[in-house]
Amino acid sequence: MPSGIYIHKNGRPKVQFCPKGHDTFITGRDSSYACIECLKIHNFIYPIEHKDAIQKRRKQHYIENRIKVRQEQKEYYENNREEIRAKQLQYKLDHSEYFKNYLRKYHKERPYISRISTSKRRKRIVSFGQEGIVEFYKNCPEGMVVDHIIPLQGKLVSGLHVLSNLQYLTIYENRVKCNYWDGTLENNGWRKKLDVSKNFN
Numbered sequence: 001m002p003s004g005i006y007i008h009k010n011g012r013p014k015v016q017f018c019p020k021g022h023d024t025f026i027t028g029r030d031s032s033y034a035c036i037e038c039l040k041i042h043n044f045i046y047p048i049e050h051k052d053a054i055q056k057r058r059k060q061h062y063i064e065n066r067i068k069v070r071q072e073q074k075e076y077y078e079n080n081r082e083e084i085r086a087k088q089l090q091y092k093l094d095h096s097e098y099f100k101n102y103l104r105k106y107h108k109e110r111p112y113i114s115r116i117s118t119s120k121r122r123k124r125i126v127s128f129g130q131e132g133i134v135e136f137y138k139n140c141p142e143g144m145v146v147d148h149i150i151p152l153q154g155k156l157v158s159g160l161h162v163l164s165n166l167q168y169l170t171i172y173e174n175r176v177k178c179n180y181w182d183g184t185l186e187n188n189g190w191r192k193k194l195d196v197s198k199n200f201n
């Protein structure tokens with residue numbers, strides 16, 4: 001324990017050495033009697049020396065707090081479900097023009113999405129063979145359409161909405177092919193009906 005010189009001023013003892021042993025007669029104290037040297041260490045040096053620990057603590061605090069906040073939000077939602085839903089519905093009604101325009105713009109900028117959902121409505125979606133389908137629709141060349149090699153709604157069989165059953169055809173080819181099926185997996189028989197001159201106009 002460092003020894004100090006005690007000077008009584010305003011009824012309070014003045015201590016020369018702070019608990020860390022700094023000579024406060026040299027370093028000084030702030031208005032709340034804290035050692036300036038200790039404050040410097042705490043406010044300036046500590047954050048630099050313990051950067052990683054502080055970051056880690058902040059991150060931890062953020063994660064814990066986020067879980068807490070989410071839990072609170074969830075509870076609030078469950079307790080006020082009807083009210084919140086009514087508000088959401090009212091908001092949608094009040095901004096229906098905005099949502100309509102937004103959706104219109106969204107699908108105009110991404111025409112392949114509506115083409116995909118049209119196919120989905122034909123209910124020939126299966127869980128396999130879906131990888132690359134979005135890209136296939138996206139990469140459809142100008143003036144061509146995506147065709148199902150074995151038609152989704154044929155007279156005898158129905159093909160599947162899988163990547164291996166997709167091909168690009170011109171609009172004319174697609175119209176000639178329709179839902180034709182020649183009984184083979186390649187299903188090329190319809191090409192005999194093509195009028196070659198029309199395909200290159």
Ligand SMILES: [Zn+2]
Pocket residue numbers: 018019020021022035036037038039
């Ligand atoms: Zn000190």
